[in-house]
Amino acid sequence: MALEIRIVIPSGAADSVEEIARxxxxxxxxxxxxxxxxxxxxxxxxxxxxxxxxxxxLEKLEALNIAQQGSISVSSPELVISDRLDEVEKEVSGDGADAIIWAEVEKDTNADSKLTWNYMLFLIIAVQLAGIGIVTDSTIAIVGAMVVGPEFGPLAGLALAVVDRRWKLARRGAVALIIGFPIAIVLAALATMLSLWLGFFIPADVLRENRATEFIYHPGPYSFIVAVLAGAAGMLSLIGRKSAALVGVFISVTTIPAAGYIAVALVLGEQGRAVGSVLQLLVNVSGIVLAAVTVLFVYRMARRRRPGPSIYSAAHGAANAHNVGSRNPFRR
Incomplete structure (x- = not known):
């Protein structure tokens, strides 16, 4: 798997870039x-x-402070036919499918963890779908709500913030969750009240036992286990750029259904079920973040321990030492 790296750099520093690349x-x-x-x-x-x-x-180019002087862009060609590329690939350890480019992960996580209108609309729609699924006892609507929910972005942002100690990113993800969920729950509660007033459903049917949606307000050991597995799979799919697996994560966790049940239970005066749904939401959020942090930490440690050839010249080594502790120019 080949990538194309385009570097714009002042002529005085271009020789160093060329030497590193060679x-x-x-x-x-x-x-x-x-x-x-x-x-x-x-x-x-x-x-x-x-x-x-x-x-x-990219780590070696970082020592040249290219981001402050020019730019680095990385893209993936649709097709590359090259015997030389095939030979070079044999000389490099590892597999392209498992390779992580941290700047890429950080860019994607930054974009998905913001409180935007797009994020809010998806969250509101997802919680509304969950509320409809709860009052109609429809598992199809519940699954649809899980797929639509955008909450994994801020949760992944929190995980990356913990591993990299990037508290600005942590605040951004926390704001998206702390503001987004209450607004979506309130709107779902208003929709439930309107549906009740219009006679769209009967409260007794929603509150009866042995319904398919009971799992939402009954958190247990498996709730946390599923959240941990889903969080690990979600982060692996994010860093491996496997969107199909990420959709599977959305279907696995009950963050959105729990938010929807909070709204419905409060309207129907079922404080006990509302509390159970809040616990379910907290269990899922904590499990996802914990698993995502663990995956990122393990990948980071494994990469640091992997031996690699040292091909810096003395000048490059000095530049790298000079830049130890400086801000990563590839981070936003």
């Missing part, structure tokens, strides 16, 4: 156009590298 395992092609960049003024270097080597390459 000596980095996994780079199959290097092209450089001098003086083609007008803003900022400098060169454009385009690299082709196998995915499993890109994270290490």
């Amino acid at each position: 000596n980095h395992p996994g780079v199959s092609e290097i092209s450089r156009t001098r003086g083609v960049s007008l803003v900022p003024k400098g060169d454009v270097i385009v690299l082709q590298a196998v995915r499993e080597s890109v994270e290490g390459l």
Whole structure:
């Protein structure tokens, strides 16, 4: 699996970029156009590298502070036919499907953890679907609500914030959850009140025992176990860019159904079921975040322990030492 890295850099620093690229395992092609960049003024270097080597390459380029002087963009070509690329891939350990590019994970997590109108609308629609599924005892509507729910983005943001100690990202994810869920629950409660007034459902039918939706307000050991497994699968699908697995995570957890049941139970005066739904929501949120943190931490530790060739020149080593502890320019 090949990736294309396009670097815009002042001409004075372009030689260092070229040297790093020439000596980095996994780079199959290097092209450089001098003086083609007008803003900022400098060169454009385009690299082709196998995915499993890109994270290490970005770390080495980080020491040059390219983000402050120009830019680095990474894209994935639809098709690359190259014998040289195939040979280079054999020389690099690991597999492209398992390779993680942390800048990519951080960008995706940042985008999905914000309190936006799009996030709020999806959350409101999801909780409304959950409320409808609860009053009609429809598991299809409940599953639909799970799929539509956007809450995994902020939860993944919280996990990444814990691992990287990025408290701004943690606040962003917490705000999306703390503001988003109450608003969605209140609107679902208003919709339930309107449906009750219009006679769309009978409260006794909703409150009877042995309904398919009872699991929502009955948290137990398996609630936490499912949340942990779903959180681990969700983070693995996020860092591995496997969207189909992420949809499966949405179907597994009961965060959205619990929010919907809180709204319905409060309208019907069932405080006990409302409390049970709140506990279910908290159990799922905590399990997902805990599992996501664990997955990220394990991947981070495994990567740090993986041996790799040291190909820095003395100048690059000094630059890297100088930049230890500085802000990662690839993070937003």
